[in-house]
Amino acid sequence: MVESFTIKNYMSYRDPVELSFLASKKEKASALPPEWYQEIDGKRILRLLLCVGLNGTGKTKMIEALQYLRMLAVYKPEKPTDRPAYRPFLLDEQSRYEPSELSLTYYINNTCHYYYIKVSEKRIEEEILKQISPNILLYHRSYNSETDTVSIKFGSDSDISKSTQQALKLTVIQNSSVLSVFGSLNLESQSLKANYDFFNQHISLIRKSSNQKIADKLKTGNLERDLRIKNLLLQLLKDVGTNVCDYEVDELTFNLSDIEKNIPEMLFRQIQREHPDGQISQKTLRLIHSTPLGNKSLDDSYESLGTMNIIKLLLVMYDVVIGRKCSCIDEIEYGIHTKALDFLLKMYLTIADNCQFVVTTHDLSLLKSKNLRRDAVRMFEKDEYGVTQIKRKYVHNTMNFVNAYEKILDEQLGLMAESLDSLSKYRGLIQTFYDEFEGDKRE
Structure with a gap:
């Protein structure tokens, strides 16, 4: 810790x-x-x-x-x-x-x-x-x-x-x-x-994992570990409102000799060094959806960004909790609905022991969570010299934390977004670009 x-x-x-x-x-x-x-x-x-x-x-x-x-x-x-x-x-x-x-x-x-x-x-x-x-x-x-x-x-x-x-x-x-x-x-x-x-x-x-790496993490060859992950993941996907009821990981293995003639020699030698046994295994994740017409299987490439990111985040949380790590995630909310993310973070806190998460987020709705500890929020500011400061402003639970947060930070951006008049200068800039573009076309 x-x-x-x-x-x-x-x-x-x-x-x-x-x-x-x-x-x-x-x-x-x-x-x-x-x-x-x-x-x-x-x-x-x-x-x-x-x-x-x-x-x-x-x-x-x-x-x-x-x-x-x-x-x-x-x-x-x-x-x-x-x-x-x-x-x-x-x-x-x-x-x-x-x-x-x-x-x-x-x-x-x-x-x-x-x-x-x-x-x-x-x-x-x-x-x-x-x-x-x-x-x-x-x-x-x-x-x-x-x-x-x-x-x-x-x-x-x-x-x-x-x-x-x-x-x-x-x-x-x-x-x-x-x-x-x-x-x-x-x-x-x-x-x-x-x-x-x-x-x-x-x-x-x-770091954000590819779908290929997700499949590798869901099917590791350790049957007990993979089953434990599967039970946890399916329960989570059900609780956050998806209709995913199961998943399967398909594995395709082929010999390096089958592709030797189709790729440059230098690339082939590199792949050969990475796979000295002469074989490459590729795994593909398929999620099974429960529908009134029966269960339907979809390749992970057809799944929503949110669903895939929920799976990635759960795998990260599992690794952090089991490995008892202090881990950092940048922009944790990427592609995940606020309520689902709030649920995931509460779930992590419930199972956490000797482990920590540092997460950055732009999702201010997380600050409205009923169980949020105000002293767990760190506010990042940069002054006119470009120098970063990290502040911890304690706000009592009876106060609106989001309002207090917005007052502490620079209010100019929010005020500009609320005023259409302040945005008129961009219309003028675009018109200038458009006039120049049309002039170049005529020439």
């Missing part, structure tokens, strides 16, 4: 900004359903954050920043000369030359940890990993510009053996994090392994 994530000088985040998962102390524990949070070490940590804000305010960049931190922690560069990815704030002359800083406070088996990393255009400048309670330094890695060397200080109370310490000191270079090097070597340390596994297995950015 993640307690907080802090960003500085990354993309639109110039100043230090914290994304906190802590529930507000103003909200009594009994005021709203406890499914929203999990209590660890006396702290109530939220299982769901709703991130709202106008387009371009930095919601997606925040998700990318968390994925960026994960990448730095677990992926070791292939070449010593590779430089780390560096994406500073570019709208002023000072920030573009300063390092980015990211940190995460999180729990592994109810023990709090802190990870910090500072990255410049040329190297990883600093990295810290420590246990908060009790306070144990695992390591502090730093760069000395005078000697152009990387040094690592290990805590005296850590479980990192002398041989592992020596191996890391000899292997870690300017562009690689200590955690990523540890993960690439066969070294021993329970604490480092637990932290590496946390970043590698329990932090994720959800």
Whole structure:
């Protein structure tokens, strides 16, 4: 479980900004359903954050920043000369030359940890990993510009053996994090392994899956797991109002030799490397609909965007809950009806344990949900300098949260949309374009 994530000088985040998962102390524990949070070490940590804000305010960049931190922690560069990815704030002359800083406070088996990393255009400048309670330094890695060397200080109370310490000191270079090097070597340390596994297995950015991948996830070959998913999915599709009563996954297998003559040799060699057994399997999903005329089967290409996205979201939720992950979804409402999405999020909260979702949305109707925890909403704003801030405005349950939200954000866009007079300038611009187009045709 993640307690907080802090960003500085990354993309639109110039100043230090914290994304906190802590529930507000103003909200009594009994005021709203406890499914929203999990209590660890006396702290109530939220299982769901709703991130709202106008387009371009930095919601997606925040998700990318968390994925960026994960990448730095677990992926070791292939070449010593590779430089780390560096994406500073570019709208002023000072920030573009300063390092980015990211940190995460999180729990592994109810023990709090802190990870910090500072990255410049040329190297990883600093990295810290420590246990908060009790306070144990695992390591502090730093760069000395005078000697152009990387040094690592290990805590005296850590479980990192002398041989592992020596191996890391000899292997870690300017562009690689200590955690990523540890993960690439066969070294021993329970604490480092637990932290590496946390970043590698329990932090994720959800990307929209293709229908092909959906079919693969619904038919994995694990009969018990596939049946469990099927029962859950069919119950969900029934509850949200579809007439889908069953589904089947068809699988077609053919030999690579059958297509060798029909595709370029370079492409064939690539496919051959990906399928060394010489066979390709392709799965197709068919949804079965219950109608007064009997059950009818439809290929997934004929299904609505909403139905397919509900299936995708359920598979994501299942993966997050079973894998106990902290996962991010950008624009979660895409193609899904508001009431169905509200139902899905409540269902997730009911089954969630040791897992978290960070979702961005433009669907303000979600803010009207009766069971919404006001302290689970994060508002993203960007000032006149292009700098993103994340705000948490606590609004009492008796107030209209949507109205309060709209007052906090820039009201200009809403006022313009309500006034037809303010839109007349676009008619003039279009008329200008039209006149120029007609003039070009006559010439």
